[in-house]
Amino acid sequence: SPSDPDLVERARAAKEKLGDKVFVLGHHYQRDEVIQFADVTGDSFKLARDAAARPEAEYIVFCGVHFMAESADILTGPGQKVVLPDLAAGCSMADMATAEQVAECWDVLTEAGIAEQVVPVSYMNSSADIKAFTGRHGGTICTSSNAERALNWAFEQGEKVLFLPDQHLGRNTAVRDLGLSLEDCVLYNPHKPNGGLTTQELRDAKMILWRGHCSVHGRFSVESVRDVRERIPGVNVLVHPECKHEVVSAADQVGSTEYIIKALEEAPAGSKWAIGTELNLVQRLANRFAAEDKEIVFLDRTVCFCSTMNRIDLPHLVWTLESLAEGNEVNRIQVDKETADFSRLALERMLSLP
Numbered sequence: 155s156p157s158d159p160d161l162v163e164r165a166r167a168a169k170e171k172l173g174d175k176v177f178v179l180g181h182h183y184q185r186d187e188v189i190q191f192a193d194v195t196g197d198s199f200k201l202a203r204d205a206a207a208r209p210e211a212e213y214i215v216f217c218g219v220h221f222m223a224e225s226a227d228i229l230t231g232p233g234q235k236v237v238l239p240d241l242a243a244g245c246s247m248a249d250m251a252t253a254e255q256v257a258e259c260w261d262v263l264t265e266a267g268i269a270e271q272v273v274p275v276s277y278m279n280s281s282a283d284i285k286a287f288t289g290r291h292g293g294t295i296c297t298s299s300n301a302e303r304a305l306n307w308a309f310e311q312g313e314k315v316l317f318l319p320d321q322h323l324g325r326n327t328a329v330r331d332l333g334l335s336l337e338d339c340v341l342y343n344p345h346k347p348n349g350g351l352t353t354q355e356l357r358d359a360k361m362i363l364w365r366g367h368c369s370v371h372g373r374f375s376v377e378s379v380r381d382v383r384e385r386i387p388g389v390n391v392l393v394h395p396e397c398k399h400e401v402v403s404a405a406d407q408v409g410s411t412e413y414i415i416k417a418l419e420e421a422p423a424g425s426k427w428a429i430g431t432e433l434n435l436v437q438r439l440a441n442r443f444a445a446e447d448k449e450i451v452f453l454d455r456t457v458c459f460c461s462t463m464n465r466i467d468l469p470h471l472v473w474t475l476e477s478l479a480e481g482n483e484v485n486r487i488q489v490d491k492e493t494a495d496f497s498r499l500a501l502e503r504m505l506s507l508p
């Protein structure tokens with residue numbers, strides 16, 4: 155939908171007034187009305203790097219969700235302030251693993267006598283507390299673009315991996331990229347005693363998957379893949395690895411948001427695509443590539459936007475930029491020093507993965 159011209163003008167003026175003092179990052183799942191003001195766009199991996207590469211910017215305005223702003227705060231210099239335009243922009247997946255639950259899980263693994271063999275690998279989509287836990291226990295962070303490399307690294311350090319918090323990315327990467335079997339993976343349920351697993355099951359497992367998922371990607375189904383193949387003969391089905399294993403298995407290709415964009419850039423004219431990821435991105439890609447005669451549809455018309463990503467809208471961005479331009483430091487995201495130090499350890503392990 156077209157943006158309110160008055161708000162567009164106010165955002166432009168406030169940004170101009172701030173000049174080099176502000177750097178605006180936009181995740182691919184953000185609304186068009188917000189993306190138009192982003193100095194860079196990217197997936198969570200690229201944005202984490204971009205935030206760290208802008209030491210001259212006093213304010214990093216992160217148009218994305220809470221865990222991304224935390225990561226930016228951890229990776230940026232001491233003089234830099236990370237700002238999230240709406241503090242209610244969280245991530246339901248990240249909320250599925252709390253510090254207390256993960257500490258309890260580690261006790262369970264210790265009781266089972268396997269903690270020394272376990273290397274934690276945590277998806278970027280997790281709170282700073284979980285990243286700090288990961289750093290403390292010798293593990294690494296991963297994103298959907300480097301999960302395979304992260305898991306290969308982890309299995310060089312230990313015999314078992316505890317993968318947090320997205321069971322689907324963990325399972326899909328283990329089975330599709332590392333050649334593990336579904337039986338090598340067990341699901342740890344933080345709401346059940348002992349994770350709902352027997353000690354023997356924990357000892358036999360190679361991958362201990364945390365029972366978390368993305369409420370958006372988790373809704374794509376095998377039926378939606380079947381339906382789109384019927385509706386559009388010759389369609390290529392390309393889905394994000396946060397989708398369920400059976401959906402990924404039914405698709406033609408699987409990849410992170412950056413992978414999806416690249417695949418569509420390289421796709422021949424006349425090709426047809428059904429994409430299973432967040433709707434803002436799919437709509438933007440459909441519009442962008444329509445002129446090149448590439449037909450791009452959303453995999454499942456009943457799935458909607460990521461509601462927390464969508465909380466960042468033009469009014470919130472305008473309010474944020476105008477506040478900063480007037481010297482009011484609003485909505486700052488700050489991770490305490492100890493948590494930040496251990497998180498940084500895990501993030502830097504990711505950034506230096508081969």
Ligand code: 13P
Pocket residue numbers: 196197198199245279297298299368396410411412
């Ligand atoms: P990427 O940006 O790593 O592809 O992750 C997608 C996502 O769900 C972010 O919240």
Ligand code: SF4
Pocket residue numbers: 183219244245246247248279368369370371432460461462463
């Ligand atoms: Fe979290 Fe899913 Fe939204 Fe990404 S799309 S921010 S994983 S709820």
